[in-house]
Amino acid sequence: MTEKLLTAVIVVIGVPGVLVGYIWGTEQVLRLFPERLKPTVRPWLWLAPALGFLGLFLVYPTIGTIIRSLQDKFGKEWVGIANYAWFFGNDDALSALKNNLLWLVFLTLFVVGIGLLVAVLVDRVRYESFAKSVIFVPLAISMVAAGAIWLNMWLYKPPGEPQTGTLNAAIGVVGVGPIPWSQVTDFSVNTFMLIIVMTWMWSGFAMVIISAALKGINPELMEAARTDGANELQIFRGIVFPLLVPTLVVVATTMIITALKAFDIVYTMTGGQLDTNVIANFMYQEMFNVGNYGRASAVAVVLLIAIVPIMFFNIGRFRAQEAVR
C-alpha cells in the first residue's frame, strides 16, 4: 500500500511537471526553426499529446475492433461477415438488441419528460434550488451504488413473509402483490425496472439543462401573452415549449447514447439474466465469459453503427453553432 501511495504521489506531482516541462520545452525546440515556420509548427507541438492519446485510445482501437470483427475467435483466420451472421441469427443477441431499443425509447422519453416537468415546476417555487438538488444528486453517484439502492426498492419475498422491499411493502398496504419485480419477464417488466433506475439518475441532468434554457427565455414574451389573456398552459404550449425544443433535442440525443451504452446497471442488478440483457453487457459476456474476441468485436461494431447517426447529427449541430459564433 505504501508503494502504491508513493507511486500516486510521484504521478500527481511528476506528471504535471513533465507536461508543463513539455510545453515549456516546445518554445526551446521552436528556436531551432526559422521565424517563418514557427507559427506552422507550434500548434502541432501543442496538440501532439492530445492527438497521441486520441489516436491510441480511440481511433486506433475502433479501427482495430472493426477489423477484428471480421476474424475468428483466435484472430488467425478471416471469416468475412460470419460473426455478424452469428449475431443476427442469435436469439440472445436479438433479445439484447430489442432491450436496447426499449432503453432507447423509454429512457429518453422518461428523462426528457420528467426533466421538463421538474424544470417548469421548480421555476415557480421559492425552494427551487433545494428541489433541484434533490432531483439532481443521483447523477453524482455510481450506477453500481444506484443499483444497490434500487435492489432494496425492488426486493421481493414470497407471499406470507414480511415484505422488506420498499415497493412490495407499499403496494402490500393497499392489498396488492407482492410482485417479483425483477423476475417478471412478461412485457419486459424487469427491463423497465432497470430503466426506472437510470431515469432516477439522469432526470436531474435533463432538468439542469432545460432549466438553464428556461431561464434564458425573455420574460417579456410571457408577460405580453399574459396581458393578452393567455393562461399558463397556453403560454407553455405556444411560447415556452417551442423555444425549448432545441434544448430538448440536445438532451434527447445524450439520453439515446446513454441508453445504447447502458452497461453498469445491467451488469450490477441482473447480470443480463431474465431477459434484461443489453448489447454492451452481451459484448462483455462474449469477451470474458466466452472469450471469443471476434464475435465480441462484431457486437461492439453493431453498437458503434447504432451510434454513428447521432455522431453525424452532433457534428451537424456543432457546425451550425460555429457558423453563428
Added chain:
Amino acid sequence: MTTAAATLDAPTSRSWFSRMRGKIGLHTALVILMIVWLVPTVGLLVNSFRPGSEVDGSGWWTALFPPYTFTFENYAHVLSQANLGTNFLNSLFISIPATVIPIFVAAFAAYAFSWMEFPGRNILFVVVVGLLVVPLQATLIPILTLFASWGLVGTFLAVWLAHTGYGLPFAIYLLRNFMGSLPREVFESAAIDGASPVTAFFRLAIPMSVPAIAALAIFQFLFVWNDLLVALIYINLIHPDSLPMTVNIANLITSHGGGTEFIGAAAFLSMALPLIVFFGLQRYFVRGIVGGSVKG
C-alpha cells in the same frame, strides 16, 4: 436581493392564502417528486446501519421507530472483511491522476484550437466532436490486447492512460468552448507586448479558464470514481488488490444476492466522496453540464 424581493411580496394574509390555494397542486406535485427521489436512498442508508438479522426480517421503515438498534457493524465489516478499505484507496489512486493528466493535455490542445491558426483546425475539431460519442466497447479489445503485450493489465498505469484517452474529447470540447470565448484583445495585446504563447497560456488563458477547469475536474473525477467498465476490463477481477470500489461492490451485489446490510454500507462508503464533491461544488458541476451538453 432576496430580502428585497421578500419585502416586496410581503402579502396580506388573505392574498397569501388564496395564492397558496392556487399553488397547492404545484407544491403537492413537487413534494411527491422529491419524496419519490429521496426514498430509495434513505431506505438503503437506514438499512446500512441495521444489524443483518433485522434487515432480513423487517423493512427499513420499521427502524425509524423505537426501539432503536442502529449499529456501525456493517461499515466495520465491509472495511475489514470485504477489502473495501483497500478499494477506497485504490479508487483515490486511480481517480486523481486520471483527472489531472487529461486536464493538462486537454488544456494544451484547447489553447491551440482556440488561439492558433493552422491548416485543418476545423476538420480536426470536428473529429474531436465525433469522438465524443464513440462507445468504449468499440475500443476495449485492441487496447486490452495492447496492455497485455506491454504487461500493463492490472496496473493503475493502464487505467490512468485509458481514462485520459477516453476523457479527452469531452475535456477538449469543454475547454475549447470556454477558452475560445475569452476576449481576443487580451491575447493580441499580450503578443504585441512580446509574450510567448507559453506565457500567454499560463498567465492568461489558464487563470481566466478556472471556472471551466473546475467544472471539468469535477466531471472527470466523478466519471473515473464511478467507473465500472474500464476498471473491470483493464484491471480485471484477477487482481483484487488493485480494484476500485465500484467493481468490488458490483461483485458483492452479484455474489451475495440479498445480503443488503453489507451492500448498503459499501455503497454509501463509495458515495461519500462524490456526495461531498457534489454538495461542495454543485455550481461548477452544473456549469460543466450546461456548457458541455453534447457529451454522451
